[in-house]
Amino acid sequence: MKITLQRVAPAEIEARSMEIIGAELGARSFPADQLPVVKRVIHTSADFDYADNLVFSEGAVARGIAAVKGGCTIVTDTQMAWSGVNKRVLEKFGGRAVCFMSDPDVAAEAKARGETRATVSMERAAALEGSVIFAIGNAPTALVRLCELMDEGKADPALVIGVPVGFVNVVESKELLLTTAAPHIVARGRKGGSNVAAAICNALIYLASGNARE
Amino acid sequence: MKITLQRVAPAEIEARSMEIIGAELGARSFPADQLPVVKRVIHTSADFDYADNLVFSEGAVARGIAAVKGGCTIVTDTQMAWSGVNKRVLEKFGGRAVCFMSDPDVAAEAKARGETRATVSMERAAALEGSVIFAIGNAPTALVRLCELMDEGKADPALVIGVPVGFVNVVESKELLLTTAAPHIVARGRKGGSNVAAAICNALIYLASGNARE
Numbered sequence A, B: 001m002k003i004t005l006q007r008v009a010p011a012e013i014e015a016r017s018m019e020i021i022g023a024e025l026g027a028r029s030f031p032a033d034q035l036p037v038v039k040r041v042i043h044t045s046a047d048f049d050y051a052d053n054l055v056f057s058e059g060a061v062a063r064g065i066a067a068v069k070g071g072c073t074i075v076t077d078t079q080m081a082w083s084g085v086n087k088r089v090l091e092k093f094g095g096r097a098v099c100f101m102s103d104p105d106v107a108a109e110a111k112a113r114g115e116t117r118a119t120v121s122m123e124r125a126a127a128l129e130g131s132v133i134f135a136i137g138n139a140p141t142a143l144v145r146l147c148e149l150m151d152e153g154k155a156d157p158a159l160v161i162g163v164p165v166g167f168v169n170v171v172e173s174k175e176l177l178l179t180t181a182a183p184h185i186v187a188r189g190r191k192g193g194s195n196v197a198a199a200i201c202n203a204l205i206y207l208a209s210g211n212a213r214e
Helices: A010-025 A035-045 A060-069 A079-084 A087-092 A104-113 A117-126 A140-151 A170-178 A194-208 B010-025 B035-045 B060-069 B079-084 B087-092 B104-113 B117-126 B140-151 B170-178 B194-208
Strands: A054-056 A073-076 A096-098 A132-136 A159-162 A184-187 B054-056 B073-076 B096-099 B132-136 B159-162 B184-187
Touching: A010 A035, A035 A054, A035 A194, A060 A132, A060 A159, A060 A184, A060 A194, A073 A079, A073 A194, A079 A194, A079 B079, A079 B194, A087 A096, A087 A194, A104 A117, A117 A132, A117 A140, A132 A140, A132 A194, A140 A159, A140 A170, A159 A170, A159 A194, A170 A184, A194 B079, A194 B194, B010 B035, B035 B054, B035 B194, B060 B132, B060 B159, B060 B184, B060 B194, B073 B079, B073 B194, B079 B096, B079 B194, B087 B096, B087 B194, B104 B117, B117 B132, B117 B140, B132 B140, B132 B194, B140 B159, B140 B170, B159 B170, B159 B194, B170 B184
Parallel strands: A073 A096, A073 A132, A132 A159, A159 A184, B073 B096, B073 B132, B132 B159, B159 B184
Antiparallel strands: A054 A184, B054 B184
């Protein structure tokens, strides 16, 4: 079999990918603010299911953009998601990305209490000063604990990106978030992941930069 | 709506997830060595498409396990995939995981040559001593360059995990790998990602530990 590679300059690969995604979404209609988020998630996963399962609270994208512009902290529940966030651009706004999952004292406390590290890391994150976007791409226990902290008045996120992935309490954790008043972007169902969490963060960061890169 | 969370201890969540995945794969039959890899990729993505699109060269899993046991280097094409690899267990075998994508000299050389950083980082990786597993979860340009380096006799991987994701030259890059003699695990089609690359590495690492964690 002869394999023919397309000649596309490195700088053009992302733009060409976004064109293809746009074409395959076809006549489907999305609110203009949500479209760059949906497209970036499909770009990172090649999975068009996200065109159906991403749900946004009213004004969620605008809130995310405003938080980034205001120099917010993005908290992730995995080092993978942290790695995927474009910190170079985020830091231009005075923001930062943090993840407490690998902190030795988080692991020690989780073990002592019989909780997941994700649960304890959300408690740490809830104590942060200033505007915080929570980006949860892995652990439903993180999302459930965050919902509890909000209910207890101990957390007030600028936005919750609720996209844990998996099979145990994942669907339920997202449905729980949807019962709260928190501004949110959620991938309903089992799908999600650290890559999806990072992609949504980056979509917001690029929109804040006035460059949707779509 | 009343949302009821399942009571599952943190240490049991992964095992319960693997049970669910096994049950939903149902009567589908996989070679025994491949099954833990397939299940771990579905675990990380909640996407059963990987039951169909993962292809393995003869003995690929055994080669990957042997490489890990022998203290190989795992090279990734993204910091995200690097973050996802279980380096704690890998290092018990004397191995290590590396990624050259963020090296300033790689970026400078890529810019000067009009190539992607991924291309240049593969050239760096090909110069590594000893047994190397290449885990490519993002950049088709990395996989294409690796195929060229193998063709030129400049790279001889223990195993190539070829799972880039996306829309431009992604399918083609994987089909190109399949024409080579390199031992491989490939996600055919558009899907893949840094999470998938890391999941396959971790499946091999856990199998090498005698703990498939399935």
